[in-house]
Amino acid sequence: MDKILEVTDLITRFHTFDGVVHALSGVSFHLYRGETLGVVGESGSGKSVTMMSLLHLLAAPPARIEGGRALYFGDNGPLDLLGLDTAGISRIRGGRMGFIFQDALSALNPVMTVGRQISETLVEHLGMTTARAWNRSVQLLDYVGIPEPGKRAAAYPHQFSGGMRQRAMIALAIACQPRVIIADEPTTALDVTVQAQIIDLVLRLKSEMNMSVIWITHDLGVVAGIADRVMVMYAGTVVETAPVDDLFYRPAHPYTIKLLGALPKIGQAGNYRLESIDGTPPDLLEKPSHCQFVWRCDHAGDRCWQDIPQNREISPGHQAACFFPFTDKGVR
Amino acid sequence: MKGEPLISVQKLTKHFPFRKGWIFSRKAGAVRAVDGISFDIFKGEILGVVGESGCGKSTAGRVILCLEPPTSGKVILDGRNITRLDRASIRKLRPRMQMIFQDSYASLNPRHCIGSIIGEPLRIHTRNTRQQIRTRVMELLDLVGLNPNHYNRFPHEFSGGQRQRINIARALSLNPRFLVCDEPISALDVSIQAQVINLFQDLQKELGLTYLFIAHDLSMVQHISDRVAVMYLGKIMELTTRERLFANPLHPYTQSLISAIPIPDPEKERKRVRILLNDEVPSPANPPDGCVFNTRCPIAGPQCRLLEPESRMIFPDHVVVCHKADRNNGSLITDSTAPL
Numbered sequence: 001m002d003k004i005l006e007v008t009d010l011i012t013r014f015h016t017f018d019g020v021v022h023a024l025s026g027v028s029f030h031l032y033r034g035e036t037l038g039v040v041g042e043s044g045s046g047k048s049v050t051m052m053s054l055l056h057l058l059a060a061p062p063a064r065i066e067g068g069r070a071l072y073f074g075d076n077g078p079l080d081l082l083g084l085d086t087a088g089i090s091r092i093r094g095g096r097m098g099f100i101f102q103d104a105l106s107a108l109n110p111v112m113t114v115g116r117q118i119s120e121t122l123v124e125h126l127g128m129t130t131a132r133a134w135n136r137s138v139q140l141l142d143y144v145g146i147p148e149p150g151k152r153a154a155a156y157p158h159q160f161s162g163g164m165r166q167r168a169m170i171a172l173a174i175a176c177q178p179r180v181i182i183a184d185e186p187t188t189a190l191d192v193t194v195q196a197q198i199i200d201l202v203l204r205l206k207s208e209m210n211m212s213v214i215w216i217t218h219d220l221g222v223v224a225g226i227a228d229r230v231m232v233m234y235a236g237t238v239v240e241t242a243p244v245d246d247l248f249y250r251p252a253h254p255y256t257i258k259l260l261g262a263l264p265k266i267g268q269a270g271n272y273r274l275e276s277i278d279g280t281p282p283d284l285l286e287k288p289s290h291c292q293f294v295w296r297c298d299h300a301g302d303r304c305w306q307d308i309p310q311n312r313e314i315s316p317g318h319q320a321a322c323f324f325p326f327t328d329k330g331v332r
Numbered sequence: 333m334k335g336e337p338l339i340s341v342q343k344l345t346k347h348f349p350f351r352k353g354w355i356f357s358r359k360a361g362a363v364r365a366v367d368g369i370s371f372d373i374f375k376g377e378i379l380g381v382v383g384e385s386g387c388g389k390s391t392a393g394r395v396i397l398c399l400e401p402p403t404s405g406k407v408i409l410d411g412r413n414i415t416r417l418d419r420a421s422i423r424k425l426r427p428r429m430q431m432i433f434q435d436s437y438a439s440l441n442p443r444h445c446i447g448s449i450i451g452e453p454l455r456i457h458t459r460n461t462r463q464q465i466r467t468r469v470m471e472l473l474d475l476v477g478l479n480p481n482h483y484n485r486f487p488h489e490f491s492g493g494q495r496q497r498i499n500i501a502r503a504l505s506l507n508p509r510f511l512v513c514d515e516p517i518s519a520l521d522v523s524i525q526a527q528v529i530n531l532f533q534d535l536q537k538e539l540g541l542t543y544l545f546i547a548h549d550l551s552m553v554q555h556i557s558d559r560v561a562v563m564y565l566g567k568i569m570e571l572t573t574r575e576r577l578f579a580n581p582l583h584p585y586t587q588s589l590i591s592a593i594p595i596p597d598p599e600k601e602r603k604r605v606r607i608l609l610n611d612e613v614p615s616p617a618n619p620p621d622g623c624v625f626n627t628r629c630p631i632a633g634p635q636c637r638l639l640e641p642e643s644r645m646i647f648p649d650h651v652v653v654c655h656k657a658d659r660n661n662g663s664l665i666t667d668s669t670a671p672l
């Protein structure tokens with residue numbers, strides 16, 4: 001399959017008064033054309049920092065990208081996103097790559113009408129005239145399911161309900177027909193019936209516009225429903241990557257296994273205990289020198305305290321960063 | 333059901349009036365946060381309450397605990413009406429019922445050590461000596477799975493899950509019999525949620541507690557509750573055992589809620605069909621006439637826009653508020669929508 005994005009050994013650190021926060025310690029992944037990659041992990045595991053590093057959205061200082069490569073394979077050959085200057089990255093952002101955030105209210109400009117915000121993007125990236133851009137903004141709002149789009153285009157973000165605001169931000173993100181959409185917990189703040197509407201919308205847009213999607217969430221249920229492949233992050237590292245069925249039915253990394261065990265079994269009433277993961281994620285102020293999950297792992301051996309495990313192949317397309325992964329044969 | 337109710341909620345309403353205009357401010361209407369809910373909570377049971385944000389779950393919890401007076405209706409605790417008590421009588425009730433909130437941090441004073449935070453209700457409500465209080469706090473720390481040696485540490489030194497344990501320890505300090513847990517795990521990560529849910533279950537068994545467990549995560553509610561009430565715009569739409577609610581939901585709102593729960597199982601996700609509701613919840617300041625759900629209901633008919641449905645017991649232990657629900661109403665839920 002054809003890759004559209006390939007990130008290798010991304011290292012991002014925050015230089016703060018308390019010390020150096022090792023937010024990303026060598027993150028590698030890729031995105032195929034037309035696929036949906038689900039990214040899961042608990043809060044603080046580095047999901048947002050990974051995506052924001054790619055698009056230069058982190059304030060520097062304190063953030064510093066200290067290593068890695070992020071290739072975007074566009075029409076004119078590969079482009080290293082990390083090496084782009086300000087003008088270069090703004091052409092990508094909102095052009096080739098669209099970003100959908102959890103909190104639409106802070107992502108949209110509060111003092112500009114929604115239609116005007118979309119129009120400005122169209123004028124800037126596609127060189128449209130203002131009048132044409134406005135018409136297209138209205139069409140876009142219609143396309144993402146906002147009723148009375150002509151009227152709503154002239155309204156401000158705070159005049160929208162939570163779900164409608166999320167739709168408006170999606171309209172903005174897809175305005176220039178991006179190749180890649182990065183959705184960072186886009187439904188976390190929404191109620192489940194509205195979440196279902198938004199998931200439905202993004203999946204429809206994805207297939208109609210032929211986009212690739214990176215969908216960040218902490219909800220494994222959402223991932224099971226939307227992702228082709230899943231990447232699991234823990235404490236600034238990618239611990240497992242797999243096609244969605246492999247991840248749920250044949251997880252290899254002890255963290256993934258425990259995470260799945262901690263979920264209530266929907267549909268299975270009765271009294272069973274959830275398997276809890278004792279302890280908490282590590283302090284990122286310490287530079288990793290061994291497996292980051294070692295404190296909470298039931299299967300850790302001496303090696304796990306001595307070395308950082310690298311990704312290794314479990315089966316085609318399925319990798320885990322663990323010295324003793326579960327495999328098909330149950331061999332560790 | 334199982335024995336006698338500990339708490340009986342009868343036609344409880346809570347409206348928040350609001351005014352319009354600055355100078356000639358006049359009463360313009362009211363947010364009908366809780367609008368006539370009735371149910372019993374039996375001794376030793378966990379009653380789950382689910383519904384989308386703004387449907388009145390927290391308000392109901394606060395009014396039941398006498399943290400706010402109701403607009404009308406009654407709350408009966410052990411046979412005694414506890415609405416409209418004076419301050420002193422409410423204070424006497426306090427030890428018996430406590431609330432645990434979603435935001436574990438906001439409810440902890442950052443300048444006090446956790447030992448003093450957990451012991452605070454004991455200082456206010458009992459005449460125990462300092463030494464007795466200290467001993468009890470140590471016991472409580474141990475009970476909720478925290479290290480008693482951390483007595484002198486401050487809230488910021490703990491993780492979210494640990495802070496929720498501190499809140500639980502404080503709520504348990506006076507040996508309450510009834511706890512309202514208001515989205516106690518919503519702010520926690522999956523791996524920590526399981527720890528806290530297990531703790532709630534252990535405590536319930538050990539101490540024989542009764543819970544009103546408010547949440548918007550339906551799968552967790554299914555896991556922990558004995559019975560579940562589904563709320564929408566200040567009203568209860570359906571109330572039944574968790575087995576019945578998830579296997580045989582009768583209200584179209586419950587059916588769509590259940591069909592929207594994401595299931596962490598790719599094969600089940602691929603097979604199921606979601607019942608997508610239109611729009612969002614209308615404003616509780618201006619709820620629709622007739623059935624409050626009629627604007628979003630996929631099967632609403634003319635009677636639904638005109639008449640408010642009454643609460644009907646369709647099976648023993650299964651109450652539904654819907655004109656169209658009946659015994660074999662699988663109207664929307666089919667094999668492909670059910671999570672089972």
Ligand SMILES: Nc1ncnc2c1ncn2[C@@H]1O[C@H](COP(=O)(O)OP(=O)(O)O)[C@@H](O)[C@H]1O
Binds near residue numbers: 284
């Ligand atoms: N501005 C910042 N200063 C210091 N640390 C930060 C900053 N932003 C993020 N971090 C740290 O980076 C880590 C990864 O954060 P993030 O990517 O936001 O996690 P998540 O997986 O929840 O999206 C966290 O430990 C966080 O504390």
Ligand SMILES: Nc1ncnc2c1ncn2[C@@H]1O[C@H](COP(=O)(O)OP(=O)(O)O)[C@@H](O)[C@H]1O
Binds near residue numbers: 387
């Ligand atoms: N103190 C208050 N004053 C005015 N309106 C309130 C107050 N508390 C809650 N409300 C309103 O009552 C409704 C129900 O709120 P709440 O009980 O918090 O719902 P839930 O807990 O289900 O999300 C909401 O519309 C909310 O805005």
Ligand code: SF4
Binds near residue numbers: 625627641
């Ligand atoms: S009463 Fe009517 S509108 Fe209300 S839920 Fe039942 S069918 Fe739908």
Ligand SMILES: [Mg+2]
Binds near residue numbers: 047048049
């Ligand atoms: Mg994030």
Ligand SMILES: [Mg+2]
Binds near residue numbers: 389390391514
């Ligand atoms: Mg609430």
